[in-house]
Amino acid sequence: MIRRLAVLGVGLIGGSVALALKQAGAVRQVIGYGRDRANLDAARSLGIVDEIADSPEQAVAGADGVLLAMPVGAMAETFVRIAPHLAADALLTDAGSTKQDVIAAARRGLGEQVGRFVPGHPIAGAEKSGALAARADLYAGRNVILTPLPENAAATVAAVADLWRACGARLMEMTAAEHDRVFAAVSHLPHLAAFALVDELASRPQAGLYFRLAGSGFRDFTRIAASSPEMWRDIALANREALAAELDAYVSRLSRLRDALMAGDGQTLFDTFIRASKARGNWAPAGTHLENDE
Ligand code: NAD
Numbered sequence: 001m002i003r004r005l006a007v008l009g010v011g012l013i014g015g016s017v018a019l020a021l022k023q024a025g026a027v028r029q030v031i032g033y034g035r036d037r038a039n040l041d042a043a044r045s046l047g048i049v050d051e052i053a054d055s056p057e058q059a060v061a062g063a064d065g066v067l068l069a070m071p072v073g074a075m076a077e078t079f080v081r082i083a084p085h086l087a088a089d090a091l092l093t094d095a096g097s098t099k100q101d102v103i104a105a106a107r108r109g110l111g112e113q114v115g116r117f118v119p120g121h122p123i124a125g126a127e128k129s130g131a132l133a134a135r136a137d138l139y140a141g142r143n144v145i146l147t148p149l150p151e152n153a154a155a156t157v158a159a160v161a162d163l164w165r166a167c168g169a170r171l172m173e174m175t176a177a178e179h180d181r182v183f184a185a186v187s188h189l190p191h192l193a194a195f196a197l198v199d200e201l202a203s204r205p206q207a208g209l210y211f212r213l214a215g216s217g218f219r220d221f222t223r224i225a226a227s228s229p230e231m232w233r234d235i236a237l238a239n240r241e242a243l244a245a246e247l248d249a250y251v252s253r254l255s256r257l258r259d260a261l262m263a264g265d266g267q268t269l270f271d272t273f274i275r276a277s278k279a280r281g282n283w284a285p286a287g288t289h290l291e292n293d294e
Pocket of ligand 1: 008009010011012013014029033034035036039069070071072074078095096098120122123124125126127128130131151228231234
């Protein structure tokens with residue numbers, strides 16, 4: 001049981017952790033800190049947080065659980081600010097979508113206290129943002145990946161795993177480097193591709209006509225282009241090398257398809273489509289509801 005949980009960044013992800021832990025009876029009190037006062041007021045009136053802090057320092061003072069759930073680009077400064085104010089028994093985790101950059105920031109900001117920080121990433125989310133989008137069941141049956149540090153005691157990792165388990169999640173562990181490589185391919189690249197396609201069409205003089213006529217294929221391919229621009233800017237920059245490698249591989253695939261198209265090479269198109277269609281048909285998304293996967 002957590003006595004006092006500080007949620008830094010009370011949006012979809014942080015708000016859903018607070019709601020899930022409250023529903024499970026695994027937290028007594030939640031204190032929220034964020035940048036947007038109207039969002040925090042909404043979080044309090046919805047019962048997501050019980051108190052609002054004026055600063056991250058104030059939020060973590062006396063907290064025995066701390067969750068960083070703001071865009072990853074804002075985490076470095078937060079680690080520096082909270083480090084001198086953490087309680088001796090405080091458990092510290094994050095929900096950031098990239099891990100190597102967050103870990104580097106934690107090492108710089110927390111110094112010798114880094115062992116109490118267990119990095120995490122819930123593979124659950126949506127294209128919606130803010131406390132109003134938070135749901136108690138967001139993590140039910142979903143994977144949460146922990147990328148523990150050599151400095152973490154086994155009991156600290158187990159305590160953070162228990163916290164996510166209380167939210168209904170299943171736990172996995174991997175290295176931060178492997179995490180960032182895999183998510184560049186299966187999450188960060190698809191978001192870039194969706195943002196690029198929508199931006200391309202929106203920039204055309206006849207954009208209105210295109211969007212009026214677009215159907216379910218366009219809807220499914222581009223759903224994630226409605227995601228938070230700030231969050232995705234931070235993720236892309238944080239994982240730029242792995243993402244650039246995935247972009248190169250994708251562009252080269254597209255370019256091979258273009259060559260086949262121009263050569264009237266239907267066999268290459270068909271072979272590619274059949275391989276992809278089989279692989280996609282065999283794929284079962286992790287967790288229960290595909291719609292809300294990150
Ligand atoms: P969100 O926009 O719903 O919430 C983020 C909140 O952080 C906002 O309320 C914002 O005001 C606040 N914030 C911004 N800068 C801050 C700062 N410096 N200090 C404190 N608060 C600040 O976004 P989200 O979807 O909840 O994402 C939060 C984190 O979770 C991000 O790191 C993201 O990469 C990660 N994540 C998102 C998803 C997803 O699908 N949305 C899934 C897994 C992980």
